[in-house]
Amino acid sequence: xxxxxxxxxxxxxxxxxxxxxxxxxxxxxxxxxxxxxxxxxxxxxxxxxxxxxxxxxxxxxxxxxxxxxxxxxxxxxxxxxxxxxxxxxxxxxxxxxxxx
Amino acid sequence: xxxxxxxxxxxxxxxxxxxxxxxxxxxxxxxxxxxxxxxxxxxxxxxxxxxxxxxxxxxxxxxxxxxxxxxxxxxxxxxxxxxxxxxxxxxxxxxxxxxxxxxxxxxxxxxxxxxxxxxxxxxxxxxxxxxxxxxxxxxxxxxxxxxxxxxxxxxxxxxxxxxxxxxxxxxxxxxxxxxxxxxxxxxxxxxxxxxxxxxxxxxxxxxxxxxxxxxxxxxxxxxxxxxxxxxxxxxxxxxxxxxxxxxxxxxxxxxxxxxxxxxxxxxxxxxxxxxxxxxxxxxxxxxxxxxxxx
Numbered sequence: 001x002x003x004x005x006x007x008x009x010x011x012x013x014x015x016x017x018x019x020x021x022x023x024x025x026x027x028x029x030x031x032x033x034x035x036x037x038x039x040x041x042x043x044x045x046x047x048x049x050x051x052x053x054x055x056x057x058x059x060x061x062x063x064x065x066x067x068x069x070x071x072x073x074x075x076x077x078x079x080x081x082x083x084x085x086x087x088x089x090x091x092x093x094x095x096x097x098x099x100x
Numbered sequence: 101x102x103x104x105x106x107x108x109x110x111x112x113x114x115x116x117x118x119x120x121x122x123x124x125x126x127x128x129x130x131x132x133x134x135x136x137x138x139x140x141x142x143x144x145x146x147x148x149x150x151x152x153x154x155x156x157x158x159x160x161x162x163x164x165x166x167x168x169x170x171x172x173x174x175x176x177x178x179x180x181x182x183x184x185x186x187x188x189x190x191x192x193x194x195x196x197x198x199x200x201x202x203x204x205x206x207x208x209x210x211x212x213x214x215x216x217x218x219x220x221x222x223x224x225x226x227x228x229x230x231x232x233x234x235x236x237x238x239x240x241x242x243x244x245x246x247x248x249x250x251x252x253x254x255x256x257x258x259x260x261x262x263x264x265x266x267x268x269x270x271x272x273x274x275x276x277x278x279x280x281x282x283x284x285x286x287x288x289x290x291x292x293x294x295x296x297x298x299x300x301x302x303x304x305x306x307x308x309x310x311x312x313x314x315x316x317x318x319x320x321x322x323x324x325x326x327x328x329x330x331x332x333x334x335x336x337x338x339x340x341x342x343x344x345x346x347x348x349x350x351x352x353x354x355x356x357x358x359x360x361x362x363x364x365x366x367x368x369x370x371x372x373x374x375x376x377x378x379x380x381x382x383x384x385x386x387x388x389x390x391x392x393x394x
Binding site: 009010013014015016070071072073074076077078080081084085090091093094096097 | 117118119122146147150151153155157158180183184187217218219
């Protein structure tokens with residue numbers, strides 16, 4: 001999946017996270033996180049982001065999180081949605097079937 | 101959770117809102133409905149699908165019967181909704197605005213295909229069919245028997261009354277026939293009957309009256325739109341101590357009659373017939389399912 005444009009998913013409400021993705025001309029994943037709980041959970045949040053990007057097959061992107069207390073699976077869901085929007089592609093739900 | 105799970109209350113939680121979805125698990129509803137349909141704006145359908153999929157897959161609420169309400173059968177979202185919903189393995193998928201058996205069969209076939217592709221046991225995902233139009237009510241019997249996956253029909257009164265050009269009232273005379281028609285279809289098919297929502301979340305007395313009628317008609321549960329409605333509806337569908345005592349006495353009298361080879365059995369001067377025995381067994385089954393020690 002190739003990120004073609006800047007796109008967002010999520011909200012600034014409590015328990016949610018606003019994720020913005022954009023193409024990364026330098027290559028690779030560049031993740032930035034703004035969160036009130038960054039000091040406690042940065043590693044865990046970064047893992048949720050990179051796992052979601054790997055599952056979506058995205059290798060090159062800038063991913064910015066404005067977090068308002070989202071748990072891992074919400075971060076994962078918002079990253080997935082933002083990546084699909086940025087790539088202008090539907091998610092391949094059968095991906096895990098093929099890996100099983 | 102399977103077919104024996106209590107289904108007194110099913111609470112909708114919007115797939116557009118993480119906080120709504122996360123909080124819903126902490127209330128006392130028996131069934132939690134993760135909604136992809138009416139509560140989700142068109143521009144958020146894709147994001148809601150990701151949210152519901154990930155929440156059920158990674159944060160499934162323990163002790164609740166988990167349902168995903170997908171978008172309409174003829175909507176552009178239904179295919180992808182099913183792809184995601186089946187793969188996160190809820191207890192059931194709730195289909196809105198079902199009007200014909202062929203629609204249920206088509207969804208059943210698609211679910212079977214996805215189950216097979218994903219390595220999920222065939223038939224493990226159950227179906228709830230929302231009956232929300234005069235056509236749905238007229239065809240309720242064929243809908244309820246269209247697939248072995250169907251375990252419940254749920255009446256949707258707002259859309260039904262719109263299809264009838266009726267005025268929706270709290271007393272509910274305009275849905276009385278629909279309630280009975282759906283209920284009879286459910287009893288014929290051996291599936292659960294779930295009554296329509298009571299929309300005024302601030303009218304607790306109105307809800308109590310409405311759910312008393314729901315229970316007396318014979319429904320197994322009711323859809324709720326707000327957490328504050330849950331305890332009222334659960335209480336109405338949970339047998340009281342007096343009802344349990346009476347049911348036990350009925351069954352004890354029946355057993356005694358069998359032991360003594362009596363043709364007719366009486367209790368407190370009245371004859372116990374087969375329907376009374378059946379009602380007593382239902383009361384005790386409901387009490388047992390609700391976790392009441394007997």
